[in-house]
Amino acid sequence: MLEFAKSEPFTLGVEVELQIVDRETHELSPKAPQLLHRWSGPATVQPEIFQSMIELSTGVCRDAAHAEADLRATAERLLPIAKGLGVRFIATGTHPTARYTERKLFPADRYHGLIARNQWIARRLQIFGLHVHIGMENPEVAIAIQNELLHDLALLLAVSTSSPFWEGDPTGLASSRVTVFEALPTGGSPQLVHDWNEFCELVETLTKAEAITSLKDLWWDIRPSPRYGTIEIRICDGLATLRETADIVALAQALAKRAGARVAAGQGRTFPPMWRVRENKWRASRHGMDAELVIVNDGTHAPARKYLARTLDELVADGHLDGTSRHTAHLRGIAEGAPTSSERQRAVYAATNSLSEVARSVAEEFEEDVLSRGASL
Structure with a gap:
């Protein structure tokens, strides 16, 4: 049986995938090896599958404010290095014009193996997300809370949507990123399991079948992470700014705490039917915060903004x-009509008819947010 590490319940670990773009053209730039070579800080900056992306990560954090401060400390040290290499960063779920055929693979065995197995499907992974680890008391609680959070994943996606463009195409989706993950054989909505033993049996079976080589090959929207003693929420698009990242982290932690309280009281909700999980994910991907989310198994639905307000x-x-936190205030703003990144990007495109301007705008959003320590926006 898999060993589940000890962690403090509901503590956080946050991972943010960043695009590396040329400072002038704002096209993706394969400068990860040079950035990593010049980075002399802690292991909070790591490579990703392509040389035009990197990942920032936090240590163990108490809350969203702590996680934001941790990410900012890394980003503030990284910006001057990037500037010296003629690049900057974008944090949204996709780049508006980049073509996957132009990406250079980062030289690591895992990435070569991923391409060898999945071919075209994996070569398209020029997508960028937010991953939120949440500490769990034990593995049984982790599975119970993961199952409870299946009801909430679509809302987290809707609030985070930031990938309306793909390879120069206005997709009509608020999140095109999640549709790329759906193509992976072990990607997307998680396999439903009732307890830790059933999860371990599933992992053993998938490994024996050579469907996966490790737990990292479970590209689920939410999954247990035994190495850290957490569950990992992976459905969210990357957020344009660290301030917005922290808002989503605060919401994810609060939803997990509510799920934990329900589980502890024996009031956990039953599995939502898979049609509802997938339909709500599709609606959030397609419409973002304009979606009508199905909130009851009989088909009753509600506007995402009203549902967010009620949930808050x-x-x-x-x-x-x-x-009273600023994270809650920002989330209430979205519930009341403030635009998500996908909506802001579409507005820039509508005003300029230029996807290059869209790329420039999101690069500036990220950089200005870091330099102003979140005072902008």
Whole structure:
């Protein structure tokens, strides 16, 4: 049976995948090896599958504010290095014009193996996400909370949507990124399991079948991470700014705390039917915060913004979310109509008819947010 590491319940670890772009053209630039060579800080900057991306990660954090401060400390040290190499960063789910055929693979055995097995499907992985690890008391609680959070994943996706363009095409989707993951044989919505033993049996079977080589090959929207003693929420698009990243992290942590309270009280909800999980994911991907999310198994649905507002009210009332925090204020702003990144990008494109301007705008959003320590936006 898989060993599940000890962790403090509901502590956080956050991973942010960044695009590396040329400072002048704002096209993806394969400068990860040079950036990593010049980086002399802690192991909070890591390579990813392509040389035009890197990942920033935090240590173990108490809350969203702590995670944001950790990410900012890394980003502030990284920006001057990037500037010296003639590049900057974009943090959204896709680049508006980049073509996957032009990407250079980072030289690592895992990435070569991934391409060898999945071919064209894996070569298209020029996508960028936010991953939120949440500490769990034990593996049984982890599975129970993961199952409870299946009801909430579409809302997290809708709030985070930031990938409306793909290879120069206005896709009509708020998140095109998640559709790329759906093509992976072990990607997308998780396999439903009832307990830790069933999960371990599934992993053993998939390994024996050579469907996976490690748990990293489970590209699920949410999955247990035994190495860290966490569950990992992976459905979210990358957010344009670290401030917005922290807002989503605060929401994810609050939803996990609510799920934990329900599980502890024996009030956990039953599995939502898979049609509802997939339909809501599709609606969030297609429409973002304009989606009508199915909230009851009989087909009852509600506008995502109203559903977010109601969810925030419940989380605050139950003590799982600080009603006075700026994260909550920003989330309430979205519920009341403030634009997500996908909506802002579409507005720039509508005003300029230029995807290069879209790329420039999101690069500036990220850089200005880091330099102003979150005071902008």
